[in-house]
Amino acid sequence: GGYERVKGEVLEDVFLARHVKASGGRLLAADGKELFSIRMYHSLDEIWNGWKKNMFTAMRKSVPRAVFHIAAVLAFLVT
Known part of the structure; x- marks a missing residue:
């Protein structure tokens, strides 16, 4: 436990x-x-790798879920 x-x-x-x-x-x-x-990260490369690992895991390692969330963020940033 x-x-x-x-x-x-x-x-x-x-x-x-x-x-x-x-x-x-x-x-x-x-x-x-x-x-x-x-301070978790010291460079853009560290930020990318850390977030990539953490966010994919948070999405329960689901590629469709990850694609959906990336598309949603991009749509939010564009509009």
Whole structure:
């Protein structure tokens, strides 16, 4: 249980939240930006690779879902 169950996942926070919800638990999202800051990426290449990995995993590794979301974002940016 707990973190031990998800520690090998790319998006361990997402998978932990899914397990909590599946077991009937409650979740709370809180804004911690006043408490600390983190710099995850230092270059455009790191940003691209990090987001590509994280977003594809968040979309449950579904190519059709990824294509849909990319198209939706592009449509939003163009209009």
